[in-house]
Every structure is written in C-alpha cells, then in structure tokens.
Amino acid sequence: MAMLEVNHLSISFGGLHAVDNFNLNIEKGCLYGLIGPNGAGKTTVFNLLTGVYKPTEGIIRLDGQDITGKNTIDINKAGVARTFQNIRLFRQLSVLDNVKAGFHNHHPYSTFTGIFRLPKYFKTEKEMTSRAMEILKVFDLDKEADYLAGNLPYGKQRKLEIARAMATEPKLLLLDEPAAGMNPNETQELMDTIRFVRDHFDMTILLIEHDMKLVGGICEELTVLNFGQVLCQGETSAVLNDPAVITAYLGE
Amino acid sequence: MKKMNKTTKNNFINYGLVLVLFAVAQTLSATGNLSNLLQGLLVPLCVYTIASISLNLVVGFSGELSLGHAGFMCVGAYSSALFSNVVGDALPSVPRLILAILVGAAVAAVFGILIGVPVLRLRGDYLAIVTLAFGEIIKNLVNILYVGVDENGIHVTTNSSGLKLAAGGKKIMKGALGISGTSTLYKDIKPYFFLIGVILILITLFIVQNLVHSRSGRAIMAARDNRIAAESIGINVTKYKLLAFTVSAALAGVAGVLYAHNISMLKVSIFDYNLSIMILVYVVLGGIGSIRGSIIATIVLYALPEMLRGFSTYRMLIYAIVLIIMMLFNWAPAAIDWRKRVLEKIHNKLPKKEAA
Structure with missing residues (x-):
C-alpha cells in the first residue's frame, strides 16, 4: 500500500487556485521529489499535508489513515514530520x-x-x-x-x-528546500545524509528542491507542479527530459 | 550527562545563594548591625523575590510580556487574608498559614487560567495590554468589595451600608480600607516570617527550576523560540503557554499571601500598575530568563532606594542612574566583552594555582 495517497487535493485563496486537483502516490521507502518554478504551489502542498492549511477539497491518506483537515499537532502524531524553507530551530x-x-x-x-x-x-x-x-x-x-x-x-x-x-519518529518526512543556501560540497554531503536517512530508518521522504543536481541525484520519482497543477509525474529521468517540463523551467 | 550536571549545579548555586544571603541577614540582625528599618524590609524583599522569579517564568521562559503580575499578587493576598480572618482562632497559626498559602496560590492559579485561556491567543503587545487591564480591574474590584462574616455565613456586597450582619458578626474586608488585623492573628510566629519567606523562595526556586529543566519546560521554551516549529513536532503550544502562565500566577499569589500576612493593614492601593512594572524591571535588569539574575536584581534594586535615604530628594535620581548603569552592564556589547575577558582571566589563573 502507498505510504502517502493524495486525491483531488485543492485549495483556493479567494479566487486564486493555489493548488488544483493535486494527486500523489508515494510508496513506502521511496525518495520522492516535488519540483516546479517559483510560485507553483509546492510549499502550499506541504502546508496542506501538515495541516497548516485546510484543503477546500480532496483527501490525504497516510499509511491508509485519513488525515485530511486535522491540525498540525495531530498530523505530526499521526506520523508526518517536516523541515522548513527558512530554518526554524529553537535557537536559544x-x-x-x-x-x-x-x-x-x-x-x-x-x-x-x-x-x-x-x-x-x-x-x-x-x-x-x-x-x-x-x-x-x-x-x-x-x-x-x-x-x-x-x-x-x-x-x-x-x-x-x-x-x-x-x-518525532515519523512515517513520512517532508523536506522543504533542504539544500537552499548550501555550497556544492555541503549539498553533496546533504545528499549522502538524505540517502542514509532513507536507508537507515527505512523512511519515506518527500522533498521540494530547486537544485537539479540534488533532485536528479537522489530522487527516484518526481512530480512537477506549475501554476498549482500537476504538469508531469513519473520516474526522475523521464520527467527531467519531458519537453513540457523543460518549457516550464526555461520558457519557450 | 555532563550537561545535566551543569544545570543541576546551577540550580544548587541558586539555592545556596538564597541560603547564604539568609545567613548573612540573620547574622547581621543578631549582632545588631541591621537597623529596625532594614529588618522591616526583609519580608517584603522575600515577597518581591518570589514575584520576580515567578514573573521570569512568563517573561523569560514563555516569552510573553505580562504587565498584570500585581493583579495575581492581589488576588492571592486578599483571598488568603480572607481565609485567615474567617478561620480565625479555629486553627493554630502554623497550619492556618500553610492552608492560607495554598488558598492564595489556588485562587491565583484559577485567575491565571481564566485570564490565560482568552489572553494567550493574543501575542506581544496585545497580551501586555490585556494583562495590564486585568491588574487594574482586579484592583478596582477589590476596592469596592465589602465582606463580613456572622453566624449565617459569609456576606459580600459592593457598598459599605449594604453589609448587614447579625449581632456578633465581624466585618473583614472594608473596601478601600482593606483588611486589617491579619498579622495580629499570627503574633506567635511573627518573628519567623523572614524564615518562612526564605522557605517560600526556596520552594518557588524548586518549582520554577525543575519545571524549566523538564519535558514541559523544554516545550515552553520551544514554543517561545518558534511557535510554528513547535507545533510541527507535535507540541501543543497553547497548553504549555497556559501552563507557564498559571504556575507563574499561582506563585505570584504565594508572594501576595506572604505580603498580606506580614502587614497589619492590607490595602489594595499597593497592587497597582507601578508594582507590576517594578517587578518587570527586576526581571529585565536581572536578565530575562536568568533566575539568579532576578534574585540579585530584586535584592539590589529593592534595597537601593532605602540605602539612599541619606540623599533625600536626590534618591530617585540616583536610583534611575543605577538602573541605567545596570542595564548597560548587562546588555551593552562592550560590557559583555569585558565581562567575558575578566571571566577568562580568572579561569586561566585558577588551574595555575592548583598546579602550584
């Protein structure tokens, strides 16, 4: 069974459909990447998955359990842990x-x-x-x-x-741009760490990343978001060579 | 494990500090070196120390600015003084005082929860304003409260003529005149009030320090440092903010109890805005989040105006200057550097001595 199963997930802020009819299936132990241009709605998907936002439509299932619309604390207890794009540690x-x-x-x-x-x-x-x-x-x-x-x-x-x-002993780990602001050496080290976490803890990982070297290097499957909609989904090598994806990133 | 020992050591230094200061004060007064005036300040000093340690729990560890601490002291003071006067001679003074302390703490804690539930949804400045208003409301409410007791039970009204007591009834709380005669109920243990105050400080330290260095304390500080991250790892932020607020209120109530039972005439006018600010000044100048700082700042800043009486009119001017100097010493980058260098020098000298 899939560790994470997302069906027809949508959220609108006023008239803006930030995420529209989003579907996702992640098998247990998979290293999954979520990519897309700036403003595509990637972090919004994370916020939906972790209960920061309540979806207007759709169902989220974690390991078969419905976690749609629960609050952040209960979703963490159910087994979703995350990191943040701008680091949020307990600094003191x-x-x-x-x-x-x-x-x-x-x-x-x-x-x-x-x-x-x-x-x-x-x-x-x-x-x-x-x-x-x-x-x-x-x-x-x-x-x-x-x-x-x-x-x-x-x-x-x-x-x-x-x-x-x-x-927090999660079943699913969400990483929001883990390599942001890192130099190539640090990124390389981070890739090893992420891979090690997956193998060592048998963890399912979903990550958002802009660094294509990291995405191509460790992700097994990818979903590309553009303007809140899924542009392309599948194995990493196939997705990265898809003409529609290249257009979305580089323009016509 | 090493870290654990360090915090435990720090906790014991604080207990030791209080005990040493207590011993010094006792020796001074036994040898006649402490004037009557200063001796009279010892118990209030305990009151304010308890209040500033407890306020530090909210301001320093929970990271919320509360300006209503005097309100919780007021609630604790009046509820316990009422209790003592109603019970009267039915109980010997020691158990009566212990029960009065528990009553004061419990009533203040209830008020802490009542205020905390709606207020902790607010943040920063808004929280400060609402707690400030709470303190003033409590003060004005107590100011018009008349309570008496007779054989039919306890009577409460809001105007003095409305209090109709049967023959032999006793007026306890008289509005702005407050409660008088509480301390005469404790004549026999009056000389030990300073000791009781010090024991209460130690209990306060025990509760606050152990709370801070536990799972709940970690959750309180995590919520302070980053609310969103705290929720993302499953910490119920509101619950732990409320916990810190309530414990702090209960301990402020204890400070109020000590105050109320030490004074012959309990008037509400003392529990005003200025008292809340004064305690906040102790906490801020002692160092936010530093319990030892709160103790030291309270002692220095409370004793100072009294020591300066010789300067008569210039007294408050000098007091203000000392406040500014303390603030600079605590927080100015240059002063922090200087302190570090001095500490390092001392640190470097110590091992050499051992070798020699």
Missing part, C-alpha cells in the same frame, strides 16, 4: 534539547513528575538523552550537542532540523 535551546523537544510525544512524563523529580523523570530523561545522541551521531552533530542551536553554522542548522524531525 541547545542542539541536544532541540532533538529532545522532538521526543515530546514519544517519551512523555507529566509536568508533576518533572517538577517533583520522580524516578520516572530520571529514567525518561536518560533514555531521551541517549536516543538523542544516537540521532545526533547519524547527522554528525554529536560533538556540537551542547552548542546553542542558533550558533551552529548554516549547513549544520539544516541537518539539525532534519534530526529534530526524525526524533
């Missing part, structure tokens, strides 16, 4: 605490337990710390665990955002 918290914040719903204990330091507090915090360090190690951030997140270099901040999203 340590790198470790950023990841531990991601465990919020997976290693719970009550506020009372926290204030009165009951045994469960120490046990859970210890578990959280060791799990967080494992995740940080995967992203090569373990040496910076005590840094404030806001003090990390740019490339590492991007990685920390992915690490934090992974801490």
Whole structure:
C-alpha cells in the first residue's frame, strides 16, 4: 500500500487556485521529489499535508489513515514530520534539547513528575538523552550537542532540523528546500545524509528542491507542479527530459 | 550527562545563594548591625523575590510580556487574608498559614487560567495590554468589595451600608480600607516570617527550576523560540503557554499571601500598575530568563532606594542612574566583552594555582 495517497487535493485563496486537483502516490521507502518554478504551489502542498492549511477539497491518506483537515499537532502524531524553507530551530535551546523537544510525544512524563523529580523523570530523561545522541551521531552533530542551536553554522542548522524531525519518529518526512543556501560540497554531503536517512530508518521522504543536481541525484520519482497543477509525474529521468517540463523551467 | 550536571549545579548555586544571603541577614540582625528599618524590609524583599522569579517564568521562559503580575499578587493576598480572618482562632497559626498559602496560590492559579485561556491567543503587545487591564480591574474590584462574616455565613456586597450582619458578626474586608488585623492573628510566629519567606523562595526556586529543566519546560521554551516549529513536532503550544502562565500566577499569589500576612493593614492601593512594572524591571535588569539574575536584581534594586535615604530628594535620581548603569552592564556589547575577558582571566589563573 502507498505510504502517502493524495486525491483531488485543492485549495483556493479567494479566487486564486493555489493548488488544483493535486494527486500523489508515494510508496513506502521511496525518495520522492516535488519540483516546479517559483510560485507553483509546492510549499502550499506541504502546508496542506501538515495541516497548516485546510484543503477546500480532496483527501490525504497516510499509511491508509485519513488525515485530511486535522491540525498540525495531530498530523505530526499521526506520523508526518517536516523541515522548513527558512530554518526554524529553537535557537536559544541547545542542539541536544532541540532533538529532545522532538521526543515530546514519544517519551512523555507529566509536568508533576518533572517538577517533583520522580524516578520516572530520571529514567525518561536518560533514555531521551541517549536516543538523542544516537540521532545526533547519524547527522554528525554529536560533538556540537551542547552548542546553542542558533550558533551552529548554516549547513549544520539544516541537518539539525532534519534530526529534530526524525526524533518525532515519523512515517513520512517532508523536506522543504533542504539544500537552499548550501555550497556544492555541503549539498553533496546533504545528499549522502538524505540517502542514509532513507536507508537507515527505512523512511519515506518527500522533498521540494530547486537544485537539479540534488533532485536528479537522489530522487527516484518526481512530480512537477506549475501554476498549482500537476504538469508531469513519473520516474526522475523521464520527467527531467519531458519537453513540457523543460518549457516550464526555461520558457519557450 | 555532563550537561545535566551543569544545570543541576546551577540550580544548587541558586539555592545556596538564597541560603547564604539568609545567613548573612540573620547574622547581621543578631549582632545588631541591621537597623529596625532594614529588618522591616526583609519580608517584603522575600515577597518581591518570589514575584520576580515567578514573573521570569512568563517573561523569560514563555516569552510573553505580562504587565498584570500585581493583579495575581492581589488576588492571592486578599483571598488568603480572607481565609485567615474567617478561620480565625479555629486553627493554630502554623497550619492556618500553610492552608492560607495554598488558598492564595489556588485562587491565583484559577485567575491565571481564566485570564490565560482568552489572553494567550493574543501575542506581544496585545497580551501586555490585556494583562495590564486585568491588574487594574482586579484592583478596582477589590476596592469596592465589602465582606463580613456572622453566624449565617459569609456576606459580600459592593457598598459599605449594604453589609448587614447579625449581632456578633465581624466585618473583614472594608473596601478601600482593606483588611486589617491579619498579622495580629499570627503574633506567635511573627518573628519567623523572614524564615518562612526564605522557605517560600526556596520552594518557588524548586518549582520554577525543575519545571524549566523538564519535558514541559523544554516545550515552553520551544514554543517561545518558534511557535510554528513547535507545533510541527507535535507540541501543543497553547497548553504549555497556559501552563507557564498559571504556575507563574499561582506563585505570584504565594508572594501576595506572604505580603498580606506580614502587614497589619492590607490595602489594595499597593497592587497597582507601578508594582507590576517594578517587578518587570527586576526581571529585565536581572536578565530575562536568568533566575539568579532576578534574585540579585530584586535584592539590589529593592534595597537601593532605602540605602539612599541619606540623599533625600536626590534618591530617585540616583536610583534611575543605577538602573541605567545596570542595564548597560548587562546588555551593552562592550560590557559583555569585558565581562567575558575578566571571566577568562580568572579561569586561566585558577588551574595555575592548583598546579602550584
């Protein structure tokens, strides 16, 4: 069964059809790319998938479960985690605490337990710390665990955002322009990381990206959006050679 | 694990700081080096320390500007003073005081939830304005409240002639005249009020510090740093903002209880806008989000105007200058650099000493 199944998804703001009749099927473990020119509606699709916007029409199913119209928190609990185009870290918290914040719903204990330091507090915090360090190690951030997140270099901040999203133990990971603002070396490293996350955690990943080298390098399937509508869908090599796609990107 | 030890160490430094200051104050007063005037300031100092630590939870850790802290102190003060006067001699003073503290905290917490639910949907300036209005409303409401008790129970009205009590009834709350005689109910434990105040500071520290360094505290700070990201990882932002606001209100209520039971005549005029601002000044100058800063700033800034009495009319001028200097010392980039260099120097010298 498909991990993510989107049928006839539409949203309009006033008279503007930002996303119109959008369909998407992503198999479990697939690395899927969503591309398109600026303003095509890619981030709007992400915002629909994560409950920031409520769709005017359509159905979203995650692993068979209907998550259409739920709020952000419940959708995250159902198993969708994301990163943001403009990095959104908890800048005043340590790198470790950023990841531990991601465990919020997976290693719970009550506020009372926290204030009165009951045994469960120490046990859970210890578990959280060791799990967080494992995740940080995967992203090569373990040496910076005590840094404030806001003090990390740019490339590492991007990685920390992915690490934090992974801490929520998602079924589907959404990456919004992960390579934005990175130099070619950092992009190469990021590609390795994304591929590693997919293989290591058997993760299904949907990413938005403008960097065609990254898209061509790691995505197995692509959907091209243009003016809120699907222009083309299929295997990466076929899509990138489609004349309609080339026209949309480069003009006539 | 190393990080864990560091925060635990920091927490214990704060407890230690309070205990050391308590010991110093006790020694000074035992050896007669503390004037009566200064001795009278010790309990209010505890009141304001509790208030500023609790306000720091909202302003520093939850990142919301609240200007109604005096309102929560007021609610705690009056509800507990009412409780003490109604119960009267039916209970010995120690359990009565403990219950009064719980009553004050609980009533303030209820008000915290009532105000927090609608208000925390607002952000920034709007929140500040609404909490400011709350403080003023509470003040004006209490100002016209008359409460008396007789054999038929408790009577509440909003004008003095409307309070009709049976023979033997007792007027407790008299509008603008407030509640008098609460402290005489606690004559026997009056000398220990400073000790009680310090214990309450330690309890406040315990609650705030442990809350901040727990799962809930992480959620509160995550919501402060980035609301959208916090929701994207499944944190219920509104719930945790409300939690911080309510805990803060309850602790402000405790500060109010201590104030109300230490003073012979409880008047509502003290719980005005100026008090909220004064506590906010303690928090901001101590460093937003720094609990130790709140404690130190409260002590320095509260004691200062009293120390400066010798300067008579120039006193508030000097007070204002000290405020500005403290602000520069805390926040000016040059001052931060200088502090770092001094700390590094000290740090470099220490290991050498050990080697020698």
